[in-house]
Amino acid sequence: MEQKTEIDNEKLVKEFGANLVSTLKDLPDFYTFKTGVLFSHRDFNKFFSALKKGEKCAILSGVNASGSLHLGHKAVFDTNLFFQKKYNIPVFIPISDDESYVAGKVESQEEALKNSMQLAKELLAYGFDPKKTYFIIDQVYTNIYNLAIKLSKKVNLSEIKASYGYKNEENIGLHFYPAVQSAHILFPQVKHGIKNVLVPIGPDEDAHIRISRDIASRLEYNKPAILHSLFLPGIDNKKMSKSKNNAIFLNDSEKEIKAKINKSFSGGQKSLEEHRKKGGNPDVDVAFLYLKYLFLSEKESKAIEEKYRSGDLTTAEMKALFQKHVLKFIKQFQSNLKKISDKDLEKTILKNE
Numbered sequence: 001m002e003q004k005t006e007i008d009n010e011k012l013v014k015e016f017g018a019n020l021v022s023t024l025k026d027l028p029d030f031y032t033f034k035t036g037v038l039f040s041h042r043d044f045n046k047f048f049s050a051l052k053k054g055e056k057c058a059i060l061s062g063v064n065a066s067g068s069l070h071l072g073h074k075a076v077f078d079t080n081l082f083f084q085k086k087y088n089i090p091v092f093i094p095i096s097d098d099e100s101y102v103a104g105k106v107e108s109q110e111e112a113l114k115n116s117m118q119l120a121k122e123l124l125a126y127g128f129d130p131k132k133t134y135f136i137i138d139q140v141y142t143n144i145y146n147l148a149i150k151l152s153k154k155v156n157l158s159e160i161k162a163s164y165g166y167k168n169e170e171n172i173g174l175h176f177y178p179a180v181q182s183a184h185i186l187f188p189q190v191k192h193g194i195k196n197v198l199v200p201i202g203p204d205e206d207a208h209i210r211i212s213r214d215i216a217s218r219l220e221y222n223k224p225a226i227l228h229s230l231f232l233p234g235i236d237n238k239k240m241s242k243s244k245n246n247a248i249f250l251n252d253s254e255k256e257i258k259a260k261i262n263k264s265f266s267g268g269q270k271s272l273e274e275h276r277k278k279g280g281n282p283d284v285d286v287a288f289l290y291l292k293y294l295f296l297s298e299k300e301s302k303a304i305e306e307k308y309r310s311g312d313l314t315t316a317e318m319k320a321l322f323q324k325h326v327l328k329f330i331k332q333f334q335s336n337l338k339k340i341s342d343k344d345l346e347k348t349i350l351k352n353e
Helices: 009-016 044-052 071-087 097-102 109-126 144-152 157-164 172-192 203-218 254-262 272-278 286-295 298-310 315-337 342-346
Strands: 038-042 057-060 091-096 133-137 196-201 225-229
Touching: 038 044, 038 203, 044 057, 044 196, 044 225, 057 071, 057 172, 071 091, 071 109, 071 196, 071 225, 071 286, 091 097, 091 109, 091 172, 097 109, 097 172, 109 133, 109 315, 109 342, 144 172, 157 172, 157 203, 172 196, 172 203, 196 203, 203 225, 254 315, 286 298, 286 315, 298 315
Parallel strands: 057 091, 057 196, 091 133, 196 225
Antiparallel strands: 038 225
């Protein structure tokens, strides 16, 4: 029970030089802002002010083409969906098929493209409006490379190495990809004239944003606003990784989900008797962390936290509650996915002019 989560979000904030969301007085009325799962930001206050004034705004939020959506994506895409529905704004979603390939996350470009198409379907099933959602898949929308070439002149190799830690031995695709990612991030502004753009991301993607914000200022574009979500741990309380199979994917079967939750890291004691006496530690309990940040209201999470600390709520009961919420969410998603056709997808993927 003494184990700490491997990921220190506060340390990441200090390294990024970002600001805490909790210090902002004016925030949207949505759970991701209330639970604290959206942890830090850059210029979100400026974006939100412009949004409320009715200025042209957009969301840009990408996903890697190495596999399917998982629970770790939930906070970011719930936030994106909230803004689209509440404020009727477009959402641009780059699916990084090329980065997946050059980074060795997939074996071939064909696999990356196939994954990208499936991810686009999954995101439509998630609830995004096909009339206001635009997927940027680089093997399809190859014009993105023209913009990347333009932007690449505004950043040098030393900056890329300093931001990403790349070494000379790594392939040049990795060294060039930040220009492509910056093209994604600045696309709504450069191609559609939308100056107020919000990019919700995980903290591990912040290097892309730092580069794109630097490029934006050098070309006299508006800097994109940023929201960082918390790093939620995998079911083993370590950083989520497809290779470790420690994430709950939205295409997992009910049997797989139950098995993963049952073996998830807990903050409980070694025996029921000891747990009743000493209580559990919700701070490292994976089931509780997901319930707190993704599924329960603040009032609900505080109630079960108190019961867990006192020993009134057992580890088995905590996992059962987590399982209930996860299965409800994923079953609805999988039902929606069955209704998404190739025709639905065709309308949403950007193509060369």
